[in-house]
Amino acid sequence: EPEVTQTPSHQVTQMGQEVILRCVPISNHLYFYWYRQILGQKVEFLVSFYNNEISEKSEIFDDQFSVERPDGSNFTLKIRSTKLEDSAMYFCASSEAKLTSYEQYFGPGTRLTVT
Amino acid sequence: AQTVTQSQPEMSVQEAETVTLSCTYDTSESNYYLFWYKQPPSRQMILVIRQEAYKQQNATENRFSVNFQKAAKSFSLKISDSQLGDTAMYFCAFMTSTGNQFYFGTGTSLTVIP
Numbered sequence: 519e520p521e522v523t524q525t526p527s528h529q530v531t532q533m534g535q536e537v538i539l540r541c542v543p544i545s546n547h548l549y550f551y552w553y554r555q556i557l558g559q560k561v562e563f564l565v566s567f568y569n570n571e572i573s574e575k576s577e578i579f580d581d582q583f584s585v586e587r588p589d590g591s592n593f594t595l596k597i598r599s600t601k602l603e604d605s606a607m608y609f610c611a612s613s614e615a616k617l618t619s620y621e622q623y624f625g626p627g628t629r630l631t632v633t
Numbered sequence: 634a635q636t637v638t639q640s641q642p643e644m645s646v647q648e649a650e651t652v653t654l655s656c657t658y659d660t661s662e663s664n665y666y667l668f669w670y671k672q673p674p675s676r677q678m679i680l681v682i683r684q685e686a687y688k689q690q691n692a693t694e695n696r697f698s699v700n701f702q703k704a705a706k707s708f709s710l711k712i713s714d715s716q717l718g719d720t721a722m723y724f725c726a727f728m729t730s731t732g733n734q735f736y737f738g739t740g741t742s743l744t745v746i747p
Contacts, residue, residue, distance in 0.1 A: 521677065549733065560637070561724060561737035574734060609678070613733075622735070624670075624678040 520544040522625035524610050530631045534599050539628045541593045541610030550593045551611040551622060552585065554578070561609065567593065600632045635660045637727050639738035646715045647746050653700075654710045654741045656725030662686075667701065667708045668726040668735070671719075678724065684708065715745045 523542045531537045543550050552564040565575040567585050584596045593612075597604055607629050611622040636659045646652035658667070669681040684692045684701050691699050696716075700709045712719055725738040 551734070553735070553737075558739070560739050561726075561735070563734035563736070566733050574732070576734070621680070626675065626677045 520623075522610055522612055522623050524608075524625035524628050526628060527626065528629045528631070530633065531600055533602055533632055537597050537600055537630065539595045539597075539608050539610075539630065541595070541612075541625055542591055543593055543610065543612030544614075544623055545591070547612035547614050547623070549573075549613045549615065549622075550585075550587070551613075552595045553609040553611065553624075554606040555609070555627075556603075556606045564595070597630075600630075602632050605630055605632045635662070635727050635729065635736040637725050637736050637738040639725050639741050641741045642739070643742045643744075645744040645746055646712070648715055648717060650715055651711060651713045652715055652743065654712075654723050654725075654743065656708045656710070656738055658706050658708065658725070658727050658736075660706070660727065660729070662729050664730040666728045666730065667699075668728070669697070669699070669708075669710045670724040670726060670737075671721045672724065672740075673718075673721040676721075681723070682710065712743075717745050717747060719743060720745045 525540045550567045555561045563576050565579045566573045582598050586594050607627045609627045610625040613622045638657045665686045667684045670678045671681045672678040682694045682697050696713045698711045722740045724740045727736045
């Protein structure tokens with residue numbers, strides 16, 4: 519069965535450094551999402567992406583964040599200058615279409631630790 | 634704004650027994666979707682069960698069923714005949730009918746004891 523994959527599984531970075539989290543969505547999916555979960559807190563929506571542009575974003579997704587689909591298979595989340603509070607588990611998800619966007623398939627997550 | 638509350642951070646159940654996980658939510662929307670997702674240790678979140686708010690009948694998927702009380706804004710998950718593979722974090726989630734983002738609860742960690 520197709521799966522969403524994410525790399526790396528764990529990323530450690532120093533405060534102020536740029537980090538790129540990578541996701542490979544399911545191949546025939548058109549909608550892509552990033553969520554994050556700070557330890558002990560809720561999973562929070564960051565951004566959704568369709569047709570090479572952001573379709574929705576939350577207030578968390580400020581200018582420090584950007585997303586890109588650089589090559590038709592990868593979907594990346596970049597944090598330009600990491601802060602301690604960016605430490606979290608980041609989940610990528612994809613869905614086939616807007617009407618069935620509730621059928622989002624999640625990746626296993628990347629644990630980001632900012633020191 | 635939509636909020637989802639799971640008041641049980643951890644639960645345990647004996648193998649083959651039944652357990653119920655609680656979830657409440659708050660919304661002003663009239664039509665929406667509710668979900669339970671399961672996340673086994675170090676694995677992806679996978680969809681367990683889905684309920685459309687306009688459907689009065691409670692959704693059922695094999696050993697998993699929900700008790701959807703729309704007026705009370707309650708959406709509990711019942712797992713019957715618990716199996717060791719049910720050990721996971723369970724997330725309750727909400728989506729509006731027009732949106733494409735989930736609103737999640739904080740999760741309930743369920744351990745099935747042999």
